[in-house]
Amino acid sequence: xxxVTQTPKFQVLKTGQSMTLQCAQDMNHNSMxxxxxxxxxxxxxxxxxxxxxxTDKGEVPNGYNVSRLxxxxxxxxxxxxAPSQTSVYFCASRDRAIYNEQFFGPGTRLTVL
Amino acid sequence: AQxxxxxxxxxxxxxxxxxxxxxxxxxxxxxxxxxxxxxxxxGEMIFLIYQGSxxxxxxxxxRYSLNxxxxxxxxxxxxxxxxLGDSAMYFCAMRGSGYSSASKIIFGSGTRLSIRx
Numbered sequence: 001x002x003x004v005t006q007t008p009k010f011q012v013l014k015t016g017q018s019m020t021l022q023c024a025q026d027m028n029h030n031s032m033x034x035x036x037x038x039x040x041x042x043x044x045x046x047x048x049x050x051x052x053x054x055t056d057k058g059e060v061p062n063g064y065n066v067s068r069l070x071x072x073x074x075x076x077x078x079x080x081x082a083p084s085q086t087s088v089y090f091c092a093s094r095d096r097a098i099y100n101e102q103f104f105g106p107g108t109r110l111t112v113l
Numbered sequence: 114a115q116x117x118x119x120x121x122x123x124x125x126x127x128x129x130x131x132x133x134x135x136x137x138x139x140x141x142x143x144x145x146x147x148x149x150x151x152x153x154x155x156g157e158m159i160f161l162i163y164q165g166s167x168x169x170x171x172x173x174x175x176r177y178s179l180n181x182x183x184x185x186x187x188x189x190x191x192x193x194x195x196x197l198g199d200s201a202m203y204f205c206a207m208r209g210s211g212y213s214s215a216s217k218i219i220f221g222s223g224t225r226l227s228i229r230x
Contacts, residue, residue, distance in 0.1 A: 033218065040225075048217055058217070059219060101163060102160070
């Protein structure tokens with residue numbers, strides 16, 4: 001089992017460019033998440049998907065869009081990148097039971113110049 | 114709305130001492146759950162312990178225990194007999210209730226714990 005995989009691992013963009021961060025999990029989990037972590041800070045929830053076919057805004061959704069492509073895959077899109085979106089982006093997945101923990105991917109380090 | 118607060122940005126503790134990391138929360142959900150995660154300098158997120166709001170006993174997992182005080186809305190992590198490998202960032206997180214809210218998990222700002230030899 002690969003767990004949660006994210007691509008790419010690193011990315012540098014110029015202001016105004018767009019890109020999509022990919023996330024996939026092979027644990028048959030229902031819920032998936034996107035977080036951002038700024039240096040020395042906690043994780044802030046961007047969007048989450050409670051189950052296939054649903055997505056909901058988190059704490060900081062502005063400037064991002066998501067797609068739950070199928071049960072395995074959850075992508076995050078930056079339509080017009082801004083320097084304020086420089087961060088490490090973590091994808092996570094979780095099974096349905098309320099006590100279950102999240103499993104995290106290794107993160108994508110994004111720099112917007 | 115849910116909110117998680119960790120008021121200790123950093124802590125230094127002598128090896129083998131016990132340490133308590135503070136976490137307070139606010140929610141209007143009737144039931145909820147609290148998680149603690151560890152993030153070493155390598156960056157991965159490691160799940161430590163979970164406490165449900167209706168659990169009768171405080172959660173324990175090896176050297177980790179959760180001091181859950183529902184009336185005070187606090188869920189502090191206690192690490193007994195600290196080790197050098199415990200040096201890391203520690204995050205408190207919370208989920209709500211309801212079909213969608215039970216999946217929504219937010220994190221606190223974290224506490225950086227440093228263990229002195």
